Amino acid sequence: MSIQGRIGRTGGGRVKRALGVQAALEWAFRVEKAQLELTVPEEKTGESLGYGLEHVLLQRAALGCRIDGGQYKIGSYTHEDAEVIAACVAGMPDSMGGKRMAIRVAELARAGLTPDWMPSAVPRCVPVEVKRNQHGERAATTVIGTARVLTRGKWRSVDILACPVTFSPHPHQIEAAHRAYDDWWQALGWIRDGLIAGGMLREVEVTEVMPRVRPWKARASAK
Template sequence: MMASLMAGAVRPGRSVKRSVSIWELLVWAFQREKISIEFDELSRLAGERPGVGMEYILMQRHNLGCSVDGGGRSEPHPDADLISSALAALPEAVGGRRMAVWIASLAQSGRWPEVDCQPEAKCEPATVRRCKHGVYAERSFWSGDGIMHRWPQSQLGKNDGYVCLVRYTGTARDVASQRRQWLQWWSALLELRTTFQIRGLSAFEVTDSMPPMAPWNSGGQ
């Protein structure tokens, strides 16, 4: 699912704040401002003290007025730096660093996590082969897998003993995994939305708008 991107060629100004959703804000920061997450900044600003959360890091950002070195390009917007810091300090309760990296990757591509709103169980060949006549399921001689024994060689003909290995997709386990990942991602966005609504940004006003919490309940959007 492709998320909508914010339009406009001019950087947000400081006089009038633009109302955006938390997802639009993340996409702007990673696509337009091209920020990255600096996890080492946590120890630098927090003085190597454990247990320092997102709120403390953002306050230090405001107090110091500092920004991450842009590496030879123009410095990112101050709000983009705050977004980077907030992601780097994302609490473990909503995924921590692993979730922060995932959110950054999704925002860079402008896509939401994959979730099948109308799952359908399928049985497909594990591997296929292609030739001039088309695509065919690949077969192999069955020699056993430790659970099912191979066929007795003396009872097999010239073309007997071959199998086509298959895999199942769209199973209940696959659906549950996708939905669990979606809800974790959604919870992390909610945490970030709350943070920026409380702390505030210089150029943006974060609205209550969020991606659907459970898109599978309405058949997907």
């Protein structure tokens, strides 16, 4: 579903525009250029806890007042629903990644991207080092010991060589990419549920639609 057009702002019994949470985020941050406000209260320990979602939404829609959409744009307008969406993202709790995840969600939405879960990555055994010369390239070797061999009636000492190898990409890299995608997916679920439960959006309706959950499992089962 395209998110490039702005939502109309005329009055009267308008049907809300239905968007999945990822599309709603991209509309808010990419099209409407909404910004994050990450100032949060701190306890005496100084640990940031983040605002509760209800607090953020209620502050944004206090007394039913219209949200000031001109705070960040000079001479232009940021849709009030986009401001509410940005406020929800800014209220990301520490259990979901806090400020770091809020920034990550906003940056990906602004770029129109999904986290790279390395869909084509297959660990392959490769040399740790490759040496190149006029004859081409070959795997670098290292001496791991010596041995005595009988050659033409004489005993000689020869080096025992080994080629150090590694896996590229390393399975740990792929696992980390999968975890990062899953954390992002969980954060989007929190935002979706909060926006639906909050009921503060006036012209946008966030649906239950979510990005694919753990798409690497679906790919594995399809093989």
